[in-house]
Amino acid sequence: MSKYTFNLPDIGEGIAEAEIVKWHIKIGDIVAEDDQIADVMTDKATVEMEAPVSGKIVAIAGEEGDIIAIGSMLVEIEVEGEVDADKLEELEASSTVADVSETPKPVAKDDGQVTENKEEKYKPSANPTAQADAVEPAAAPVASDGPATEPAGQKVLATPAVRKRAADLGVDLSQVKAQGEHIRHSDLDAYLNYGSGQGYRPSGAVQKRDDEKIKVIGMRRKIAQNMADSKRNIPHFSYVDEIDMTEIEDMRGDLNANRGERAKLTILPLMIAAICKALRDFPMLNATYDDEAGFVTRHGAVHLGMATQTSQGLMVPVLRDAQDMNVWQLASEISRLAAAARDGSATAKELSGSTLTLTSLGPLGGIATTPVINRPEVAIIGPNKIVERPMIIDGEIHARKLMNLSISCDHRVVDGYDAASYVQALKHFLETPVLLFAD
Known part of the structure; x- marks a missing residue:
């Protein structure tokens, strides 16, 4: 008996x-050669291993969901008799990789050679330029997409300035077609942009960059995992409505004009105050869902996550007990948490435990968002940019400050009717902002 490590x-x-x-x-199973033993997934495809x-x-190698490196042990098989070195090399060279989701690809051996799979589906390309180490053919004449070449021997008419520029650029003016009697700078530009055999290229175009591979690690990897988990596990739906922000913007102006030594208010503190007020009648939105344990927790306090862009990627500091703060306290805490997230000083507690998230692109805005x-x-709210647009009120056209507001919800917990009703309640507070200061 001997053991073979695959x-x-x-x-x-x-x-x-x-x-x-x-x-x-599983361990203890008896397999025959070419039996399917596992499916592994890369970022390209799912692959059957035999x-x-x-x-x-x-x-x-591990449990389903584990990630293993190329070249590491997948399975160990106990075989009858001994497997000599030549046989091992042959097995390694003939290891088959059957691609489930797309056409199978050749498998690279340790020596860098490419071997065909057992079904011999891989044939040399009929295109010689696609074969490795092929002799590069002589360059074929390139047909110009642009102006035609001047007949040989014809006198070129151009101003001294155009001649000097052409000489500096190394351009043969006999190759440049004039739109009039003389070659002008515009004719030279046309030749440089699309008549030089390189195809059309806008003046000053950015040159192609080399491909760049960047390993996804640290915060970026965590963000990727969290977003993938959310979209994989949560059946999202989104709802968008338009809100007239004219009155609340006017109120914000009045508050800032009388703020004294306090920091200037942005729209976010007022919006958060409205979010908290509206949640009183919609507790199913201020909730978390433990889908593994199978229960939903409707939270009494509003611990509002604020999606914040940092140099390391998206972070979500948490505004705790937002329902208990006035707009000035909210403004101060928003500023502090955003700064802590961006400079890396935010604590683990400040970055966890949110019950609802607000994500805003600020001045970038957009027409609508479908946040993850x-x-x-079970929900995330996404206000968009406030834009002044015409609005018909009582048959007359008025300039109003309008904003689209999006909400994405977990359809396992929140029904579409409830999400729409909540946005209508939030809209009422934002369009009648005096209610924010009433009990």
Whole structure:
């Protein structure tokens, strides 16, 4: 008896690791050569892995959901007799990788050679330029998309300034077609932009950059995982309504004019005050859903997460007990938390425990957003840019400050009617802002 270690083969296209998405075997199972043993997933495709030899499974790499590196042990198989070195090399060279979701690709061996799979689906390309180490053919004449070439020997008429510019650029003026009797700067520009055999290129166009590979690690990886988990697990739906912000903007102006030594108010503190007021009748929106345990917690306090863009990526500091603060306290705490998130001084407590999230693009605005829910919350609110637009009121056209407001909800917990009703309640507070200061 001997043991054969089957390492995860090079799947190609620079893949460094793969996730085990399904095991078709378990320790102790007897497998035959070519039996399917596992499905692994890369960022390109899901791939079926097959047993290279017959025998008994004595070890596996991990559980479903684990990520393993290319070249590391996938399974260990106990086989009858001994497997000599030549046989091992042959097995490694013939390891098959069957792509479930797209056309199979050749598998790279350790020596860099490309081997065909067992079904021999990979044939040399009929295009010689697609084959490795092919001799580069001589460049074919390039046909110009632009102006035609002047006949040889014809006298070129151009001003001294155009001649000097052409000489500085290394351009043969006999190749530039004039739109009139003389070659002008505009004719030279036309030649440079699309008549030089390089195709049309706008003047001053940015040149192509080299490809750049950046490993997704740290905060960026965490953000990616959280967003993927949210979209994978939560059935999102979004609702958008238009809100007349004219009155609340006028109130904000009055408050700022009488603020004394206090910081200037943005629209966010007033909006948060309205969000908290409206939540009184809609507790299902200020909630978190533990889908593994199977229960929803409707929170009494509003711990509002504020999506904040930082140099490291999106962070969500938490405004705790927002329902108990006045607009000036909200403004101060918003400013403090945003600064802490951006300079990296925010504590773990300040970055966790939110019950509802507000995400705003500020002046970038946009017409509407469909924000991704901050799991395990069940809703996220996204105000857009306030824009002055004409609005018909009692048959007359008035200039009003209008804003679209979006909400995304978890449809497992929040019904569409409830989400729309909540936005209508929020709209009422924002359009009648004096209610924010009434009990």
